[in-house]
Each structure stands twice: as structure tokens, then as C-alpha cells.
Amino acid sequence: MEFLAYFGRAALVFYPVYLTGYLGLSVSWVLLCMVMVSWWKKNRRWKDARFGTAVDFVENETHVIDRELRSALQMASWVHFPDAEKVDWINKVLEQAWPFFGMYMEKLLRENIQPAVRLSSPALRTFAFTKIHFGHVPLRITGIKAYTDEVDQREVVLDMNLSYEGDVDIDVVVKPPVTAGVKGLKLKGMLRVILEPLIGQVPLVGGVTFFFIRRPTLQVNWTGMSNLLDSPAFSSLSEETILDIIASLMVLPNRMCIPLIDQVKVDQMRFPLPRGVVRVHLLEARDLLAKDTYMMGLVKGKSDPYATLRVGNRHFTSRTIKENLHPKWNEVFEFVVHEAPGQELELELFDEDTDKDDLLGTYNLDFGEVKKEKELDRWFPLEGGESGEVHLKLQWLSLNTDSSLLCESTDGRACAMLSVYLDNASNLPRDHKEITEHQKHGRHAKEARLTRRTPDPNSFVEFSIDKDVQKSKVVFASKDPVWEEGFTFFVHNVKTQQLIVQVKAQEKKNPLGVLNLPLSRLVNTSDMTLDQRFQLEQSGANSQIKLKAILRILTVEKPPPKIVLEPPPQVNRGSNGPASAPSVDTASSPALPSNHVPAAKAPPPARAPDFSSRSNQDYLAHRRGSFLASEALRSAPPSSNMRRYDSHSLLSDNSIASSRFDLSEGASYPEAIRNHQGSFGEIHLTVRYTSLRNKLIILVNACRNLFPCSDKGTDSYVRLYLLPDQTWRHRKKTHVKKRTVNPEFNDKFEFNVPLQEAQTRKLDVAVKNSKMFHSRERKDIGMVMIDLSQMDLTKGTTEWYELSLPGLKKSS
Numbered sequence: 058m059e060f061l062a063y064f065g066r067a068a069l070v071f072y073p074v075y076l077t078g079y080l081g082l083s084v085s086w087v088l089l090c091m092v093m094v095s096w097w098k099k100n101r102r103w104k105d106a107r108f109g110t111a112v113d114f115v116e117n118e119t120h121v122i123d124r125e126l127r128s129a130l131q132m133a134s135w136v137h138f139p140d141a142e143k144v145d146w147i148n149k150v151l152e153q154a155w156p157f158f159g160m161y162m163e164k165l166l167r168e169n170i171q172p173a174v175r176l177s178s179p180a181l182r183t184f185a186f187t188k189i190h191f192g193h194v195p196l197r198i199t200g201i202k203a204y205t206d207e208v209d210q211r212e213v214v215l216d217m218n219l220s221y222e223g224d225v226d227i228d229v230v231v232k233p234p235v236t237a238g239v240k241g242l243k244l245k246g247m248l249r250v251i252l253e254p255l256i257g258q259v260p261l262v263g264g265v266t267f268f269f270i271r272r273p274t275l276q277v278n279w280t281g282m283s284n285l286l287d288s289p290a291f292s293s294l295s296e297e298t299i300l301d302i303i304a305s306l307m308v309l310p311n312r313m314c315i316p317l318i319d320q321v322k323v324d325q326m327r328f329p330l331p332r333g334v335v336r337v338h339l340l341e342a343r344d345l346l347a348k349d350t351y352m353m354g355l356v357k358g359k360s361d362p363y364a365t366l367r368v369g370n371r372h373f374t375s376r377t378i379k380e381n382l383h384p385k386w387n388e389v390f391e392f393v394v395h396e397a398p399g400q401e402l403e404l405e406l407f408d409e410d411t412d413k414d415d416l417l418g419t420y421n422l423d424f425g426e427v428k429k430e431k432e433l434d435r436w437f438p439l440e441g442g443e444s445g446e447v448h449l450k451l452q453w454l455s456l457n458t459d460s461s462l463l464c465e466s467t468d469g470r471a472c473a474m475l476s477v478y479l480d481n482a483s484n485l486p487r488d489h490k491e492i493t494e495h496q497k498h499g500r501h502a503k504e505a506r507l508t509r510r511t512p513d514p515n516s517f518v519e520f521s522i523d524k525d526v527q528k529s530k531v532v533f534a535s536k537d538p539v540w541e542e543g544f545t546f547f548v549h550n551v552k553t554q555q556l557i558v559q560v561k562a563q564e565k566k567n568p569l570g571v572l573n574l575p576l577s578r579l580v581n582t583s584d585m586t587l588d589q590r591f592q593l594e595q596s597g598a599n600s601q602i603k604l605k606a607i608l609r610i611l612t613v614e615k616p617p618p619k620i621v622l623e624p625p626p627q628v629n630r631g632s633n634g635p636a637s638a639p640s641v642d643t644a645s646s647p648a649l650p651s652n653h654v655p656a657a658k659a660p661p662p663a664r665a666p667d668f669s670s671r672s673n674q675d676y677l678a679h680r681r682g683s684f685l686a687s688e689a690l691r692s693a694p695p696s697s698n699m700r701r702y703d704s705h706s707l708l709s710d711n712s713i714a715s716s717r718f719d720l721s722e723g724a725s726y727p728e729a730i731r732n733h734q735g736s737f738g739e740i741h742l743t744v745r746y747t748s749l750r751n752k753l754i755i756l757v758n759a760c761r762n763l764f765p766c767s768d769k770g771t772d773s774y775v776r777l778y779l780l781p782d783q784t785w786r787h788r789k790k791t792h793v794k795k796r797t798v799n800p801e802f803n804d805k806f807e808f809n810v811p812l813q814e815a816q817t818r819k820l821d822v823a824v825k826n827s828k829m830f831h832s833r834e835r836k837d838i839g840m841v842m843i844d845l846s847q848m849d850l851t852k853g854t855t856e857w858y859e860l861s862l863p864g865l866k867k868s869s
Contacts, residue, residue, distance in 0.1 A: 141200030155195035176533035192224030212253035246273025328543030338450035398425025418442035431616035456609035471547035570596030738763035745853025
């Protein structure tokens, strides 16, 4: 067949030459034809390159403009184009509302903060605010950035750069005559605001969540310092203490949440499941600075480098390599990622000394890049030093609920992650003596209260898995404390490890209650989640604690292959829209990075038409779409020629799938199909959803009893659309099975959509003949529309579906 095809192409090329000689025409006609063909090919390549350049500009507008301006204007190195927008109108609103903000803060400090401070220590029982004034200088927002990539479809993510240099005037009395106060405050940081979920009713937003991704910077101008230092209660008060308080409330993983509707769950807003886990391999460094000197600096030695890695409040330090400018560590660290993009890996290299360690260089890496690429393995240049590079390998680990993926490693790496949301406790004993007296004498709690009065406990909760210990905040003077905090742990052995929960009183060694939760219990529960009240041991008879424990299996995601293509003869590409829009990738073609131009090369029997050609536009105008598109067009106004469901870029306006649009009312089915009496056949499909990979899987198994388009059968293939996505790039098609009415395809296709969204979609399936009867006739030989909302996608289904054709009445 290959030889016959080659022979046919050769004959097609040389036949005009033979015909020219046979008719006695001039050789100029042959040369003219060759010139016209060469010009047409060159013009087509130029059009494809132009379309590719236009699409690249639309999708990377900021980067292209920045690059061109730098190259054209030869700007200084310190000139840069920020990606944050100035929002002076918001600052005007804040300036107008600032006095009312001061009123709110005064009420908050007096009614909430002041009682909490008095209960925190016996030395602060007379603590009181004597003056609260937040000044006339309001908070300013110096820049705001809205994310459209890597965010969910039902949320809005904003990053606000805050700057506050206010004339705050706050005075407090600790214990007469000990006084203190604040006369000025400087605060700078980046606040992330998330509006989710977006809903179809007023107020359009279900809730507001805001937090600092990194700890902000703070400077406080204290007053009354001579008296302040005399107070043992305030001797440890500093900017770090205040920052710790802010971090416990508003720095990841802690969040401030404001629900706007009753249907929103506060625990999911306050502590959502993390985005994933990043495994950082600190491999080596090279060309580091030599910081050690001898003989008064005359002789330079080497350095003793070590690295510190920080993500939020989690901090690690590597081992020190003595006297080496090219150290090799080969150490592995793991970090929980709550926000990507947003959270950064902060890497610092130091030279270890006996007095003060010298900084060799720093590097910050946004985890959004790791989430996008799945794996990064490269050398990163160090900043803040004259030279030096560090070699890192970063892997993105996804969170799954499939216990079959559990693989416990022997090298100390985590195999799972445990998230714990601590809600509240009830009926806690006041102290350990109340527990022992109740167990010894068996007295009722009411009788015990009558015999002895003790204050309610100041309690906190301590979680531990082996040596990993984490503590909650302290709730003062309450038998029913409410914490509402979240914690994460790395798990290395699910079968043997357990979560130990201890409720403790402040400054007391004996716990008020204990709970042991084996992690193996979570594996056998639904969605690997436990959300309930647990009875505390070694505590009161009715002492309980409410918490939510979620176990997730860690799996390493493989990066997509790096494919660099030249401008192809046919460009078929959609826009790089928001990550929340469902991206559709075929099973055989992984998703390409956004900086590459993919080329969709269809098989010869089903080659996509070139819409840049006028002849192909005429050809497309005489094609008819499938059933759903034609019905939509019939119901559309007469002025509308077609309905496009997805048009995000220049190419998507031109790359419209011809099989989905009815552009000509004069088109019809072939006469053989119109005269057919009986069934058009059946198709065997398997439809299921994999929660592990968050993908909708469609298996096109086979067809039977198809309409025979010739004496030898039918050259058939199957085309799929997951409506309403019906542009050319969203099309899925099987390979062609020739000369048979019972083809077996066994092709697998994947649609990257969330389960909730997949349950609202429809699957458009069409069986087509690859050899058309006539250029003006449709090649559909059978269709079926499957409503996914009518089936259980998680369990899956495998059925035979009967094919039909729109506009034709089936006769048995």
C-alpha cells in the first residue's frame, strides 16, 4: 500500500508534465504551475506563523510587551514592569472608612482582647486600655493582582500589597504605676483574599477568606519603656510576640473567614485541604564565595556551607559541609503547600562560623511553577552574592484517596499526609484532681462542684505522631473551649503510626483528656475521613473532643514531555485560558506547556480542513453539523449564523469544528442513508470517573451492525465531544476501521473535568464514514447523545447504545 501510494503521488505530479507535452503546450505552463505551487506553500506557512505569533502575543501579552520594551528602549536594569495594578480608588474608599474602622477596633480591643489578656497571666489581671486611637493615616493598598490561571472556576483570588505607616496612639495600664503604649506602627505584607464559592444568587459570593501568605514585617514605636521593662509580664513583649499573634490568626495555614450565606461550611473555608506536597531535593551547590580568611585577611580559605529552607512556619536546616566551595548534600525535605501560586520556598546558604554565620546567597521559588511543571531539576543562581548556584530537584506530590497507591518507603520519605481540623471540646474537667477524685470516690460532678470551687481551665491541645509534636492556641477559662485550628502531619507508616491527642491545662503537666487514633482506622473509612466527636480517656465521664481527620496518599506526578515544534503546516490551538476551564487532552497526547505551540496532526482519512484557505471555507460552508448544534442554530435568531461555545483566542474563532455546526440548510444525507430501512447500528461505550486522577474516562469499545456505505463495508471512526466544549481542539476521535460494519476500536479518551461539573455535561457521540459520498453530503452514519447526569459516574457503566440520525425517522 505504501508503494502504491508513492506511485500514485508520483503519477499525480508527472501527469501534468506529460499532458503539457502531449498537447504541445509551452514548457512555460509547467514552470508557471510550479511557481504557483511554491507561492501557495510559502503563503500558507506565512499565515500559520502569523497566527501562531498572534496567539502567543494574546496569551503572553505582559511578558511580550516587557521583553520588547526592554530590547527597544534599552532601559536601565532597575526599571521593571510590575504585574500588580494600582488601585487608588480603593485607597480613597479606605480613607473615607478609616474612622469607622477605628471604632470597630476600639470595640474589639476592649471587649475581646482586654479580657483575654487579663486571663492569660495573674500579673495582668488589672490590664486595661486607657486610650485607643488609630490616627488619621489610613491603611494603603500599593498594588493588587488578580489570578486567572491555576484557580478554580468558582473562585476569585486577589493578592493585595498592604502598607501601613499610621499614627496609632494606644495607652494601656498594666498595674499602676506600670504603663505602656504605642505611638506609631509600620506594617507591610501581602494579603491574599479569596472570594468563594461564586453562586448564582445575591450576594454572588458565598464567603470571603483572607490571610497573609508570608509573615508581614512590623515595627512598633513603644512608649513608657522605662516602666514597661519593670513589668515581668511585659518584659518579653516585642514585635516578634505580636507577629506570633498575627501568625496564629492570619498567616498560612491560619485564615480569617467571613461566611456570607448559611450553606457555606466554616471549617472548609478556615482550613481547606492543602493543594499538594512539594518534595525538595537539596542536591549540591557550586562556585560559592570563600568567606573564611586567615592571617588578618591575607590568606583566603574556603567556606563551611549549610542551607536553610523555609516555607511559612516550617523550617529545616541541612548539615554543614566543611571547607568546600562545591558542597554536595543530597538531602530531601517535604513541605505542605496550601496555596500555589503564592507560597514560596525561601532558600538561604550560610557559611558556618564560631561567632556569626556569613550569608552566601538566597533564592526564592514560587510553588506555582512546581505545580505547573510537576518536576523541576535545574541549577538556580543565588542572589545577594557575587557568585554561586544551587542544584535543586523539586517534585509535586498530589493527594489521593486510593489506598492501592499506598507505598511505604524505607528511605524516610512520607507516604501519606494527615490533616487535622480541631474544632472544640465539651465538659472538660477543671484540673487533674477532679478526675482522680471522681475516679476514687465516684462523686457526681455536681456534688464535686459543691464541695470545692476551682476556676475553669486554660486549655490547649497537643497533637503528636511519633516525634512530630504540634500545639494549639490556649483558650482561657472555659470548660467548653473552641479552637478552630488546623494541623498537618507527614505519615511514614500508616499501619503502625497513630495520632495522640492530649488536652492539657496551661502550665500543668497532667493532661485533662487523652485520645489515641490509629491511622489504619482512616484507611477503611469513606473518603479516608473521620468527622465526629470522640470520647476522651483519662478525663470526665462526658468529656468529648470534636475534630476532623483526613488522610491522603501521596503520589508523585510525572511532568509532561517537553516538546518544541516548528510552526506546523496547520495550527490548531485554543487559548491558554483560566486553569478552572476544563482542559481536554487526549490519552495519547499529554498536555503541552503553555510556551509551546502544539500541532494537531490528524490521520489522512480525517484530516482537518485549512480554514485559512478560501476553497476550504466554501467546503466548510456546505458541511452540516451534528444534531445538537443544528438544533441550537434552528432556535437561534436569523441574524446569527453560528453559535460558538468556546472562543478564547484568535485561532479558536477560525478553528471551528465542521462536524459541530450546521452552516448550510441545503446540505442533506446521502440518498443511500435516506432510503435506508432499519437500524443504523449500535455502539459499545464505557463511561466512568476516576476520583484518583479527577478525570472522566470514555472507552470506545466497538460498534455493530453499522450502515454499510459500500459493498465492502464502511470505513468508520467515532467522534466525541463533551458538551458544551465543541471547538476543534476539544474534539476526540478514534482511528479508522476500514471495510467492516462491526469495527472494534478499544480506544480510551480522558476529559480533565471535576466530578461535579462532569455530572452536568452531555456526551455527544457520532459514528462517521471517513470516505464521503459527495462533497456536499454529510458523512454521519449514526449518533447518540448521553446525559451524564443520569448515571453514576463513580461506579461507571458499560452499555450498548443505539445509533440514530437527526431528521430521519427510523423504520424497523
